[in-house]
Amino acid sequence: MVFELTDEQKEVRRLCRDFAKKEITPFIEEREREGVFRRDVFEKMGKEGFFGCLFPPEYGGTGSGFLTLSIIMEEFSRASVETAICWNNQAVNVPMAIYLFGTEEQKRKYIPKLISAEMIGCFALTEPDAGSDNAGMQTRATSNKDGYVLNGSKMWATLGNVADLILVFAKTDPSAGAKGVSAFLVETKDLKGFEGRKIPSSIGTNIIPSADLVFDECQIPADALLGEENEGMKVALQTLQYGRVCVPARAVGIGQACLDHSIRYSQERLAFGKQIAEYQAIQHNIAEMSVLVEASRLMVQKAASLADQEEPFGKAASMAKYFAGEAVTEVSDLAMEVYGGYAFANEYPINRFLMISRVFRTGEGAPNIQRNLIAQDELGWKKIDRYFGKLNTTVKQ
Ligand SMILES: Cc1cc2nc3c(=O)[nH]c(=O)nc-3n(C[C@H](O)[C@H](O)[C@H](O)COP(=O)(O)OP(=O)(O)OC[C@H]3O[C@@H](n4cnc5c(N)ncnc54)[C@H](O)[C@@H]3O)c2cc1C
Known part of the structure; x- marks a missing residue:
């Protein structure tokens, strides 16, 4: 196996370095002090197509693949701790879950907006009492005539306090253990009973946007379900x-x-x-x-x-x-x-x-x-x- 970068991949690396030099490096100290997530930088990255490597053009991606994405991620992490932490939700986990398991409607509705950073994504699996053992989660989704009602809390959800779309995992059949979990695409705009709070100090820096999330009787529509019920x-x-x-x-x-x-x-x-x-x-x-x-x-x-x-x-x-x-x-x-x-x-x-x-x-x-x-x-x-x-x-x- 030969890992020779193509001319195109070398050009992508150069673009990342130029972007970081202009948009990230000069402001690191100020942003570290403020500890605020800079959405505008993410939006500029989205416009440049940096988040779209894994998805085909019909969903707004570049289709350039994992190797290209790994180069982009390496370069941005090299430039700043802040940009290093937020990548997976925007470029991989949330859009990938939708790409793999979503309906055509969900794919067209969300993937282009996530990879352009028009929507900020969040992947909410971990809970205060369930990390590695994530099937031990307590968050519940109970079905009713309008869809589902979410109750519970999540922990360490990166960007959870600023996200527009949260991929939430919750138990729909609590007696079935890992086989009773479902995945939901939850839009936070106007969502009653939801709160996303930044977790104050992460060791050494306050720039990591980890959040705990609370869902208190949150009504979500039936079409928020991603994939089959109980296949979360x-x-x-x-x-x-x-x-x-x-x-x-x-x-x-x-x-x-x-x-x-x-x-x-x-x-x-x-x-x-x-x-x-x-x-x-x-x-x-x-x-x-x-x-x-x-x-x-x-x-x-x-x-x-x-x-x-x-x-x-x-x-x-x-x-x-x-x-x-x-x-x-x-x-x-x-x-x-x-x-x-x-x-x-x-x-x-x-x-x-x-x-x-x-x-x-x-x-x-x-x-x-x-x-x-x-x-x-x-x-x-x-x-x-x-x-x-x-x-x-x-x-x-
Ligand atoms: C900055 C940050 C960002 C994060 N972002 C997200 C996010 O966006 N979304 C999200 O859902 N989660 C996120 N997480 C959570 C992360 O995925 C969990 O912290 C991780 O899965 C470990 O879970 P835990 O912290 O509960 O540790 P635990 O599961 O309690 O583990 C504690 C220790 O026990 C060990 N251990 C546990 N089970 C076993 C076993 N079976 N065998 C041997 N050793 C074991 C572990 O290796 C570890 O050393 C984030 C965490 C951090 C710190």
């Missing part, structure tokens, strides 16, 4: 497999940013009359970071290429997610060491990198969960790709 876990698990190709691409971007900053800082900082880069111990940190980032990148590219070729990619994605999550944690720790005491100063981004590296380890499947999946696959007990079906998400160039 299928919607969640199949969709998250696509997300798992993309989470580690963002970890690669953060790892690369740690490396970029450490290279620069180690050549500026003097100790005992020399640049610290001249000490072999610091050089070894740089080498270690470089190898871990490159190995993660190759694993992401393998998973993305398999997905683009419509081959089973779930195992490669779980491996990439696991490895890149561990690697970026190690890389950010090595960067902390290069920076010494200044790693803790907010004028440098290093402590934010350390914090977000932990998010990429945990979000969309904690390391133990990935290890469980990979081990069960290797032992021949449960193949990760057992439900793989052909999915025509990309347009052949």
Whole structure:
């Protein structure tokens, strides 16, 4: 397998760098201070087509595929922690769930608006008492003559406080465990009984727009149901497999940013009359970071290429997610060491990198969960790709 980027992919990378230089980098400090989600930047990204890689032109996408999307995600994560965190909901999880399970009407209504960022999407699976064990959720959807009534709460829902469309998972048959969950497309405009509140401080930065959501007797229409009733876990698990190709691409971007900053800082900082880069111990940190980032990148590219070729990619994605999550944690720790005491100063981004590296380890499947999946696959007990079906998400160039 050769991972040679095409001229078009190199051009996309250049466009991302130019966009980040103009729209993101100059405002990082101000936005970090304010801690407010900048919708206007997302809308500009949407206009540029950055969110549309996985969807065909009939739904407003570019069809350029997972490998191109992984390049875009890496570049934006490299540019800022803030943009790194919000990608999956807009470009993968929410539109992908609709693309895989939606009616033609739902696809035409929502996918173009999500990938142009006209609508902000949110994926609400995790609950205060149900994370890895998400089938243990308590949120209920009870059917009535007007559709369904939602009651319950969700936790850590990225962009949940600003979202226009929330993909909510709720129990429609509580006695049936995982087989009693359904998925709903919930529009937040004028939704009575709904509240999305930003979770105050996430470690190291207040820029991560995580929210807790409360649904109190929220009436939603019958056509909000996505897929079949009681097939919500299928919607969640199949969709998250696509997300798992993309989470580690963002970890690669953060790892690369740690490396970029450490290279620069180690050549500026003097100790005992020399640049610290001249000490072999610091050089070894740089080498270690470089190898871990490159190995993660190759694993992401393998998973993305398999997905683009419509081959089973779930195992490669779980491996990439696991490895890149561990690697970026190690890389950010090595960067902390290069920076010494200044790693803790907010004028440098290093402590934010350390914090977000932990998010990429945990979000969309904690390391133990990935290890469980990979081990069960290797032992021949449960193949990760057992439900793989052909999915025509990309347009052949
Ligand atoms: C910044 C951020 C953004 C997020 N965004 C979203 C979002 O947009 N939408 C959403 O739905 N969720 C989101 N999440 C939630 C995330 O997916 C969960 O945090 C994650 O799935 C883990 O769940 P938990 O936090 O409840 O941990 P738990 O499930 O309680 O796990 C705690 C520890 O126990 C371990 N563990 C659990 N079960 C097992 C087992 N069977 N074997 C071995 N070890 C086990 C885990 O590996 C972990 O180390 C986000 C989280 C964060 C921090």
